[in-house]
Amino acid sequence: DGGITQSPKYLFRKEGQNVTLSCEQNLNHDAMYWYRQDPGQGLRLIYYSQIVNDFQKGDIAEGYSVSREKKESFPLTVTSAQKNPTAFYLCASSASGSGTDTQYFGPGTRLTVL
Amino acid sequence: GQQVMQIPQYQHVQEGEDFTTYCNSSTTLSNIQWYKQRPGGHPVFLIQLVKSGEVKKQKRLTFQFGEAKKNSSLHITATQTTDVGTYFCGLTGNNRKLIWGLGTSLAVNP
Numbered sequence: 001d002g003g004i005t006q007s008p009k010y011l012f013r014k015e016g017q018n019v020t021l022s023c024e025q026n027l028n029h030d031a032m033y034w035y036r037q038d039p040g041q042g043l044r045l046i047y048y049s050q051i052v053n054d055f056q057k058g059d060i061a062e063g064y065s066v067s068r069e070k071k072e073s074f075p076l077t078v079t080s081a082q083k084n085p086t087a088f089y090l091c092a093s094s095a096s097g098s099g100t101d102t103q104y105f106g107p108g109t110r111l112t113v114l
Numbered sequence: 115g116q117q118v119m120q121i122p123q124y125q126h127v128q129e130g131e132d133f134t135t136y137c138n139s140s141t142t143l144s145n146i147q148w149y150k151q152r153p154g155g156h157p158v159f160l161i162q163l164v165k166s167g168e169v170k171k172q173k174r175l176t177f178q179f180g181e182a183k184k185n186s187s188l189h190i191t192a193t194q195t196t197d198v199g200t201y202f203c204g205l206t207g208n209n210r211k212l213i214w215g216l217g218t219s220l221a222v223n224p
Contacts, residue, residue: 042216090157099206099209100145100162102162103157106156107155
Protein backbone atom coordinates (compact mmCIF):
# COMPACT_ATOMS: atom_id res chain seq x y z
CA ASP A 1 0.00 0.00 0.00
CA GLY A 2 1.87 3.09 -1.24
CA GLY A 3 1.57 6.52 0.24
CA ILE A 4 2.76 9.09 2.72
CA THR A 5 2.47 8.69 6.44
CA GLN A 6 2.76 11.36 9.08
CA SER A 7 2.86 10.80 12.77
CA PRO A 8 1.46 11.57 15.16
CA LYS A 9 -1.93 12.91 14.04
CA TYR A 10 -2.20 15.19 17.08
CA LEU A 11 0.71 16.56 19.08
CA PHE A 12 0.77 18.70 22.18
CA ARG A 13 3.89 20.42 23.46
CA LYS A 14 4.78 22.99 26.03
CA GLU A 15 6.09 26.35 24.91
CA GLY A 16 9.86 26.41 24.62
CA GLN A 17 10.23 22.76 23.61
CA ASN A 18 11.47 21.57 20.27
CA VAL A 19 9.29 18.98 18.56
CA THR A 20 9.95 16.75 15.54
CA LEU A 21 7.22 15.75 13.10
CA SER A 22 7.67 12.57 11.12
CA CYS A 23 7.03 12.13 7.39
CA GLU A 24 7.68 8.91 5.49
CA GLN A 25 6.86 7.98 1.88
CA ASN A 26 7.15 4.72 -0.02
CA LEU A 27 6.30 6.17 -3.43
CA ASN A 28 9.98 6.34 -4.44
CA HIS A 29 9.57 10.09 -4.97
CA ASP A 30 12.63 12.30 -5.16
CA ALA A 31 10.99 15.48 -3.87
CA MET A 32 9.39 16.11 -0.50
CA TYR A 33 7.77 19.19 1.00
CA TRP A 34 6.56 20.59 4.30
CA TYR A 35 3.62 22.98 4.44
CA ARG A 36 1.97 24.85 7.23
CA GLN A 37 -1.76 25.49 7.10
CA ASP A 38 -3.56 28.08 9.21
CA PRO A 39 -7.26 28.94 8.84
CA GLY A 40 -7.80 31.14 5.80
CA GLN A 41 -4.11 31.15 4.83
CA GLY A 42 -3.90 28.28 2.40
CA LEU A 43 -0.72 26.22 2.05
CA ARG A 44 2.53 27.92 2.99
CA LEU A 45 5.78 26.22 2.08
CA ILE A 46 8.26 25.74 4.93
CA TYR A 47 11.02 23.62 3.38
CA TYR A 48 11.41 21.35 0.39
CA SER A 49 13.92 18.78 -0.76
CA GLN A 50 14.48 17.65 -4.34
CA ILE A 51 17.09 15.03 -3.54
CA VAL A 52 18.64 13.21 -0.61
CA ASN A 53 21.01 15.31 1.49
CA ASP A 54 19.76 18.55 -0.04
CA PHE A 55 16.94 20.90 0.93
CA GLN A 56 15.90 24.51 0.43
CA LYS A 57 14.02 27.05 2.49
CA GLY A 58 10.48 27.85 1.50
CA ASP A 59 8.53 31.00 2.23
CA ILE A 60 8.31 30.62 6.02
CA ALA A 61 11.41 28.63 7.10
CA GLU A 62 12.27 30.70 10.18
CA GLY A 63 11.99 28.65 13.37
CA TYR A 64 12.00 25.32 11.53
CA SER A 65 14.67 22.81 10.52
CA VAL A 66 14.67 19.68 8.36
CA SER A 67 16.92 16.84 7.31
CA ARG A 68 16.86 14.48 4.33
CA GLU A 69 19.22 11.63 5.12
CA LYS A 70 17.06 9.02 3.40
CA LYS A 71 14.90 9.24 0.30
CA GLU A 72 11.86 7.99 2.19
CA SER A 73 12.07 10.32 5.17
CA PHE A 74 11.84 14.10 5.64
CA PRO A 75 11.37 14.99 9.32
CA LEU A 76 10.52 18.55 10.36
CA THR A 77 11.64 20.05 13.66
CA VAL A 78 9.65 22.93 15.06
CA THR A 79 12.07 24.80 17.28
CA SER A 80 11.40 27.06 20.22
CA ALA A 81 12.34 29.99 17.94
CA GLN A 82 9.10 29.56 15.99
CA LYS A 83 6.83 32.25 17.43
CA ASN A 84 3.43 30.77 16.55
CA PRO A 85 3.93 27.02 16.13
CA THR A 86 0.33 25.94 16.67
CA ALA A 87 -0.90 24.88 13.22
CA PHE A 88 -1.74 22.00 10.92
CA TYR A 89 1.42 20.62 9.26
CA LEU A 90 1.24 18.78 5.96
CA CYS A 91 3.98 16.77 4.31
CA ALA A 92 3.87 16.06 0.57
CA SER A 93 5.96 14.35 -2.06
CA SER A 94 6.25 14.41 -5.83
CA ALA A 95 8.16 12.38 -8.39
CA SER A 96 10.61 15.22 -9.02
CA GLY A 97 10.91 18.77 -7.83
CA SER A 98 9.22 20.17 -10.92
CA GLY A 99 6.21 22.39 -10.31
CA THR A 100 4.31 20.42 -12.93
CA ASP A 101 4.35 17.22 -10.86
CA THR A 102 1.36 16.09 -8.86
CA GLN A 103 1.90 16.40 -5.14
CA TYR A 104 0.73 13.64 -2.82
CA PHE A 105 -0.08 14.71 0.71
CA GLY A 106 0.11 12.90 4.01
CA PRO A 107 -2.78 13.04 6.51
CA GLY A 108 -1.15 15.88 8.44
CA THR A 109 -0.12 16.54 12.04
CA ARG A 110 -2.05 19.01 14.14
CA LEU A 111 0.40 20.63 16.56
CA THR A 112 -0.79 22.52 19.59
CA VAL A 113 1.71 24.38 21.74
CA LEU A 114 0.43 25.20 25.20
CA GLY B 115 7.07 37.73 -9.23
CA GLN B 116 4.14 35.54 -10.05
CA GLN B 117 0.98 36.26 -8.09
CA VAL B 118 -2.16 34.19 -7.87
CA MET B 119 -5.65 35.19 -6.83
CA GLN B 120 -8.33 32.62 -6.07
CA ILE B 121 -11.93 33.76 -5.67
CA PRO B 122 -14.23 33.62 -3.89
CA GLN B 123 -12.66 32.82 -0.53
CA TYR B 124 -15.91 31.29 0.75
CA GLN B 125 -19.10 30.13 -0.92
CA HIS B 126 -22.29 28.88 0.70
CA VAL B 127 -24.82 27.16 -1.55
CA GLN B 128 -28.02 25.13 -1.30
CA GLU B 129 -27.68 21.54 -2.37
CA GLY B 130 -28.44 21.35 -6.07
CA GLU B 131 -27.07 24.80 -6.88
CA ASP B 132 -24.00 25.26 -9.05
CA PHE B 133 -20.62 26.46 -7.78
CA THR B 134 -17.60 28.01 -9.47
CA THR B 135 -14.17 28.96 -8.18
CA TYR B 136 -11.67 30.97 -10.20
CA CYS B 137 -7.91 31.18 -10.19
CA ASN B 138 -6.14 34.10 -11.83
CA SER B 139 -2.43 34.58 -12.41
CA SER B 140 -0.44 37.72 -13.11
CA THR B 141 1.79 35.81 -15.53
CA THR B 142 1.39 33.14 -18.19
CA LEU B 143 1.27 29.62 -16.79
CA SER B 144 2.75 26.37 -17.99
CA ASN B 145 0.08 24.36 -16.21
CA ILE B 146 -2.45 24.41 -13.40
CA GLN B 147 -3.48 21.76 -10.93
CA TRP B 148 -6.63 21.54 -8.82
CA TYR B 149 -6.87 19.87 -5.41
CA LYS B 150 -9.69 19.25 -2.95
CA GLN B 151 -9.32 19.19 0.82
CA ARG B 152 -12.21 17.80 2.86
CA PRO B 153 -12.74 19.27 6.36
CA GLY B 154 -10.12 17.78 8.67
CA GLY B 155 -8.40 16.06 5.76
CA HIS B 156 -5.50 16.68 3.42
CA PRO B 157 -5.40 18.02 -0.15
CA VAL B 158 -6.08 15.43 -2.82
CA PHE B 159 -5.18 15.94 -6.47
CA LEU B 160 -8.14 16.33 -8.82
CA ILE B 161 -6.76 17.27 -12.23
CA GLN B 162 -4.02 19.00 -14.22
CA LEU B 163 -4.57 21.34 -17.17
CA VAL B 164 -1.79 22.06 -19.64
CA LYS B 165 -3.16 23.31 -22.94
CA SER B 166 -4.58 26.72 -23.74
CA GLY B 167 -8.40 26.61 -23.73
CA GLU B 168 -8.42 23.08 -22.34
CA VAL B 169 -11.65 21.78 -20.81
CA LYS B 170 -11.80 18.59 -18.76
CA LYS B 171 -14.74 16.97 -17.02
CA GLN B 172 -15.00 14.63 -14.06
CA LYS B 173 -18.67 13.73 -13.56
CA ARG B 174 -20.23 16.97 -12.24
CA LEU B 175 -16.91 18.86 -12.16
CA THR B 176 -15.75 20.90 -15.16
CA PHE B 177 -12.26 22.38 -15.29
CA GLN B 178 -11.20 25.07 -17.75
CA PHE B 179 -7.86 26.63 -18.64
CA GLY B 180 -8.08 30.09 -20.17
CA GLU B 181 -7.02 30.79 -23.73
CA ALA B 182 -4.22 33.07 -22.53
CA LYS B 183 -3.14 30.48 -19.92
CA LYS B 184 -3.49 33.03 -17.14
CA ASN B 185 -6.66 31.81 -15.49
CA SER B 186 -8.64 28.71 -14.71
CA SER B 187 -11.99 27.75 -13.28
CA LEU B 188 -13.56 24.79 -11.52
CA HIS B 189 -17.32 24.47 -11.92
CA ILE B 190 -19.50 22.02 -10.01
CA THR B 191 -22.97 21.33 -11.39
CA ALA B 192 -25.76 20.55 -8.94
CA THR B 193 -23.69 20.48 -5.76
CA GLN B 194 -24.05 17.67 -3.24
CA THR B 195 -23.08 17.57 0.42
CA THR B 196 -20.12 15.40 -0.57
CA ASP B 197 -18.67 18.40 -2.44
CA VAL B 198 -18.03 20.23 0.85
CA GLY B 199 -14.40 21.20 1.32
CA THR B 200 -11.74 23.64 0.20
CA TYR B 201 -10.64 23.71 -3.42
CA PHE B 202 -7.09 24.84 -4.14
CA CYS B 203 -5.42 25.72 -7.40
CA GLY B 204 -1.69 25.19 -7.85
CA LEU B 205 -0.11 27.24 -10.61
CA THR B 206 3.21 26.67 -12.31
CA GLY B 207 4.85 29.40 -14.32
CA ASN B 208 7.90 29.43 -16.54
CA ASN B 209 10.17 29.20 -13.49
CA ARG B 210 8.70 25.70 -12.83
CA LYS B 211 7.77 26.63 -9.26
CA LEU B 212 4.35 25.70 -7.92
CA ILE B 213 2.39 28.56 -6.33
CA TRP B 214 -0.78 27.81 -4.38
CA GLY B 215 -3.99 29.81 -4.36
CA LEU B 216 -5.51 30.51 -0.94
CA GLY B 217 -8.39 28.18 -1.68
CA THR B 218 -12.17 28.48 -1.89
CA SER B 219 -14.13 26.92 0.96
CA LEU B 220 -17.44 25.47 -0.16
CA ALA B 221 -20.31 24.83 2.25
CA VAL B 222 -23.44 23.04 1.03
CA ASN B 223 -26.78 23.23 2.83
CA PRO B 224 -28.77 19.99 2.50
